Amino acid sequence: MVVNGKEKKIPSEISLNEFLSQEGYDTQKVAVEKNGCIVPKKSFATEMLSSSDKLEIVCFVGGG
Amino acid sequence: MESVSAELEIAMTARNMPGIQEKLKSGKVAIAGLGGLGSNIAVMLARIGVGKLLLVDYDSVEPSNLNRQHYNISHLGMLKTEALKSQISKINPFIEMETCANKVTEENARDIFKEYLIVCEAFDDPANKAVLVNTLLQERGKKIIAASGMAGVGSANKIQTKQMFANLYVCGDSEPSLHDRAGFMAPRVMICAGHQANLVVRFLLDLDIDKE
Numbered sequence: 001m002v003v004n005g006k007e008k009k010i011p012s013e014i015s016l017n018e019f020l021s022q023e024g025y026d027t028q029k030v031a032v033e034k035n036g037c038i039v040p041k042k043s044f045a046t047e048m049l050s051s052s053d054k055l056e057i058v059c060f061v062g063g064g
Numbered sequence: 065m066e067s068v069s070a071e072l073e074i075a076m077t078a079r080n081m082p083g084i085q086e087k088l089k090s091g092k093v094a095i096a097g098l099g100g101l102g103s104n105i106a107v108m109l110a111r112i113g114v115g116k117l118l119l120v121d122y123d124s125v126e127p128s129n130l131n132r133q134h135y136n137i138s139h140l141g142m143l144k145t146e147a148l149k150s151q152i153s154k155i156n157p158f159i160e161m162e163t164c165a166n167k168v169t170e171e172n173a174r175d176i177f178k179e180y181l182i183v184c185e186a187f188d189d190p191a192n193k194a195v196l197v198n199t200l201l202q203e204r205g206k207k208i209i210a211a212s213g214m215a216g217v218g219s220a221n222k223i224q225t226k227q228m229f230a231n232l233y234v235c236g237d238s239e240p241s242l243h244d245r246a247g248f249m250a251p252r253v254m255i256c257a258g259h260q261a262n263l264v265v266r267f268l269l270d271l272d273i274d275k276e
Contacts, residue, residue, distance in 0.1 A: 029190040031197040033229040038201040041170075041194075058197070058228045060190035060212045061240040063248055064101045 002054045009051075016047040020057070031058045073158050077113055084269065085113060089158075091268040094118040094180035096168060096196055098144040100253035101211050101260065102186030103134035108261040110152040114268065116160040117152070118180055119145050122167045132250040168192070173199040177206075182267055184260050185210035201231055209233045209263050214256035215241035215248050223252065225259045227273070235259035 001008050003023075010019065016039060020027050032039045033056040039047050049055070077085045091114040095102045098121035106117055121144040125135045139147035145163035152159055164176050168187075173196055177183050183200055185208055187193050193210060200206050213236035214223060222237040235256050241248070266273055 029194050031194055031201070031229070031232065033232075036230055038198065038229065040202055041198045056229055058210075058212070058232065058234060059238075060193040060197075060210070061236075061238060062188060062190045063213065063215050063241050063253075064097050064099050064186050064188040064193075064211055 001049060001051050004055070004057055010049055014049050015045055016049055016055075017044040019049055020044070025057065025059055029060050031060075032056070069157075076156065076158075080112070087268050087270075088113045088265070089115040091264075092116040092118075092180055092182070093264055093268075094120065094177050094183045095186055096120045096177070096183060097186035097188065097192075098123075098133075098148055099129065099186065099188055100132040100248060100250070101214070101257045102184065103144065103148055104254050104257035105184050105186060105261045105264075106148055106152065107134050107155065108258070109264060110156045110159045112265065113156065113158065114264070115158075116162070118162045118164065118177070119148055120164045120166075120168060120176060121145055122165050132248055132253045168196060170195050170199050174203060181206055182264055183208050184264065186257075186260070197232060201229065207231045207233070207267060209235065209260045211235050211256050211260060213237040213239045214252045215239065216246040216252065217249060218252070220252065220255050223255050223259060225263055233263055233273075235263070 001010050035054050093114055095106050123144055125139040125142050125144055125147050129135055135147050143165050145165050149161050149163055177200055185193055185196050197208055197210055200208055212234050225235045228234050
């Protein structure tokens with residue numbers, strides 16, 4: 001899989017939610033685009049990842 | 065009276081190149097959050113004549129806001145939507161404004177921003193930023209200009225505009241505020257607001273944005 005432009009090995013059965021937690025992201029503070037489409041927050045737990053996927057993850061920090 | 069207004073509007077845009085003003089005047093931009101980023105973005109867009117602005121914030125002006133937000137002592141206690149609307153009507157009376165003083169949620173976001181294809185995300189809380197971006201990017205044709213990381217007194221050059229998704233642009237340095245003890249200071253917050261406002265202008269003028 002490619003995550004934010006970098007190759008990343010993933011196990012065969014992993015959901016987006018599991019992947020984000022494993023990578024240390026706070027799932028409340030991220031937005032994720034998979035293969036060019038935004039992944040709705042409510043689908044994070046059911047969205048399964050495969051090695052051919054391309055993910056872009058934006059993690060927001062506070063202040064505004 | 066109407067001809068006096070028309071003359072004033074023309075005089076106010078005398079510094080702009082021909083053809084630019086019509087595009088700016090037909091622009092419609094929503095600003096989500098009217099703190100250090102949003103209040104300054106709104107004032108910049110109003111000064112250059114962006115025709116219609118939606119101002120969204122449920123909060124009131126507090127003394128601690130005045131170190132970086134576009135309010136003054138006379139606005140303390142007022143809703144930010146009203147304080148900003150009143151200032152903008154004096155800066156540029158030719159701007160049409162809508163306001164919304166509700167808290168933006170996953171449930172109401174689509175409705176609040178329905179009419180606006182360009183939305184500046186200018187919230188404080190990172191979870192609120194994520195909710196807005198997640199919800200609105202599911203709508204076809206919407207562009208979000210978000211902000212992430214503008215605390216402290218680090219180099220101004222670290223604040224950048226980057227295209228992150230097909231329709232998501234993020235301005236800032238992505239550094240959590242905990243890393244800088246100076247808190248939020250007017251210069252870096254306003255630099256970030258300037259990045260967001262400038263990208264709005266680039267969209268309204270149909271410039272090639274590919275290389276952000």
